[in-house]
Amino acid sequence: MVSNEMSKNFEIAIIGAGISGTTLAIALHHRGLNVTVYEAAHAFGEIGAGVSFSPNAVQAMKICHDGVYEAFEEVCTRNKWSSKQKVWFNYVDGYNKTKSDGSELKADEQPDIAFTIHNSLGQTAVHRARFLDEMVHLLPKGIAHFGKRLCGITEPANDEGKLVMHFTDGTSAETDAVIGCDGIKSAVRRCLFGEDSPSAWPSYTHKYAYRGLISTRDAVAAIGSEVAENSFMHMGPNGHILTFPVDKGETLNLVAFRTTSANWEDPSRLTKPAHQDDLLRDFEGWAPYIQKLLKLTKPDLDIWAIFDLGNNPVPTFCKGRVCIIGDAAHATSPHHGSGAGFCIESSAILASLLASDKVQTVSDIRAVFETFDAVRRERCQWLVQSSRFIGDCYEWRADGVGKDFEIIEREINVRYGIIANVDVEKMCREAVEDFNKRVSA
Ligand SMILES: Cc1cc2nc3c(=O)[nH]c(=O)nc-3n(C[C@H](O)[C@H](O)[C@H](O)COP(=O)(O)OP(=O)(O)OC[C@H]3O[C@@H](n4cnc5c(N)ncnc54)[C@H](O)[C@@H]3O)c2cc1C
Structure with a gap:
């Protein structure tokens, strides 16, 4: 890979510096492409919560740049127990108060494991902000412009002319291609489809989540080390809770989902403040060990509305020399734990395409996109549709599945196989072959 000399005769603007924008910028910069990042916030940053990656995502990291993979390894936390190194999640009934032999579940007892989903890497969770901090070192200073919130794009008058990006601070900048990595509320998506298009806007999945961080030491004391130090999915009616270790095992990350028929009051804000009492009320009647765990969260919490692009999927990821990737293109609910992984897959594939031999000038960009x-x-x-379905499986509400653990296990294994058991290098190669055929035709 080249790092200094620019290898192509065009400039690329990336809008947004989350996981998509940062991994794409790294992949393009280290392939010698001329890239500039425009980020609305005043610095690189991520909301401090855990995110885990499946084997496809880890392959994609290595393709973007070895440094992305090294950043991930630096901050990644795995299950503590050696017997659980290949465990993605242990699935348990977090609601009923009986064990599988029919005896009563005591307050300090965990339920029997219903089934376990494995993969080649096990559970690999990172703290988002720390992962991003590590990755940022791979980009030269000055590549990113902060405080630049895109609000419009003017198309050029001719095929080779410059696109003009407009920002809310009144400034503008020119480029040859725009890649929208600006997340679920993407302005680039609105530029592509128009403010009035249903595809321009995400919709509420009628699930919301509390996110909490608990000291592992406190969790071990309350519910024992197996659940406190390893990844578990606690299933129940109309709700599910996932817990997994982060911060090199010092902290247990907890995400507690509920399904509701109510609408989300203000779609312009995807979070709202909540109190631990709300969380406890939402999980009233669940098993005693869940009550103990939830009481270990901080008194002040946030609720996250789960929106996705599943109701009105975008008809295309590009128009002309404007393209969208990551949540801007396919924001998904988090039930497969793969939204960010797919962002990195997309970065790897798009970077392979843009860096490929036959892509040389501005006029090639349209066919790349x-x-x-x-x-x-x-x-x-x-992924967006499957994630909705699997979220309902965890909550015993999926049609034809209900609370049948055998079916739930089978559905997860089939779908998780589609996500994780892929060859991302082959995907990149095939994309380049497809491009070559397209241009020679
Ligand atoms: C509760 C929850 C748990 C999750 N868990 C997992 C998991 O375990 N594993 C997994 O793989 N995925 C998970 N995901 C999904 C994952 O978080 C997202 O898919 C991923 O973070 C999207 O990254 P992105 O870079 O595309 O968008 P974002 O992270 O949203 O980044 C967008 C960036 O663009 C900037 N921006 C926005 N608008 C503009 C604008 N107009 N101009 C300039 N900049 C702009 C923003 O400031 C931001 O920096 C989870 C999601 C949720 C909600």
Whole structure:
């Protein structure tokens, strides 16, 4: 890979510096492409919560740049127990107060494990902000412009002219191509489809989540080390809770989901403050060990509304020399734990395309983006729908599945296989072959 000399005769603007924008910028910069990042916030930053990655995402990190993978290894936390190194999640009934032999579950007892989902890497969780901090070192100073919130794009008058990006601070900048990595509320998506298009806006999945961090030491004392030090999915009616270790095992990350028929009051804000009492009320009647765990969260919490792009999937990921990737293109509910992983897959594939030999000038970019759309849209939009379904399986509300653990296990294994058991290098190669065919035709 080249790092200093610019290898192509065009400039690329990335809008947004979350996981998509940062991994893409690193992948492009280290392939010698001329790239500039415009980020609305005043610095690189992520909301401090845990995110875990499956094997496909880890392959994609290595393709973007070895440094991305090294950053991940630096901050990654795995299950503590050696017997659980290949465990993605242990699934348990977190609601009923009986064990599988029918005896009563005591307050300090965990339920029997219903089934376990394995993968080649086990559970690999990172603290978002720390992961991003490590990755930022791979970018030269000055590549990113902060405080730049994109609000419009003017198309050029001719095929090779510059696109003009407009920002809310009244400034503008020119570029040859725009890649929207600006997340679920993407302004680039609105530029592509128009403010009035249903595809421009995400919709509420009628699930919300409390996110909490608990000291592992306190969790071990309250509910024992197996659940406190390893990844568990606690299932129940119309709710589920996932817990996994972060911060090198010092902290247990807890995400507690509820399904509701009520609407989310203010779609312009995806979070709202909550109190531990709300959380306890929402999980009243669940097993005693869950009550103990929830009481260890801080008194002040946030509720996150789970929105996605599942109701009105975008008809394309690109138009001309404007493209969207990551949550901007396929924001998903988090029930497969793969939204960010798919962002990194997309960065790897788009970078491989843009850096490929036959892509040389501005006039090649349109076909690159069309190829990206052709190879990525089906897989990414499948994830959005599958994630909705699997979230309902965890909550015993999926049609034809209910509380049948055998079916739930089978559904997870099939779907998780589609996500994780892929060869991302092959995906990149096939994308480049597709592009080459497209341009030679
Ligand atoms: C509760 C929850 C748990 C999750 N857990 C997992 C998990 O375990 N594993 C997993 O793989 N995924 C998980 N996900 C999904 C994952 O978080 C997202 O898919 C991923 O973070 C999206 O990254 P992104 O870079 O595309 O968007 P974002 O992270 O939203 O980044 C967008 C960036 O663009 C900037 N921006 C926005 N608008 C503009 C603008 N107009 N101009 C300039 N900049 C702008 C923002 O400031 C931000 O920096 C989870 C999601 C949720 C909600």
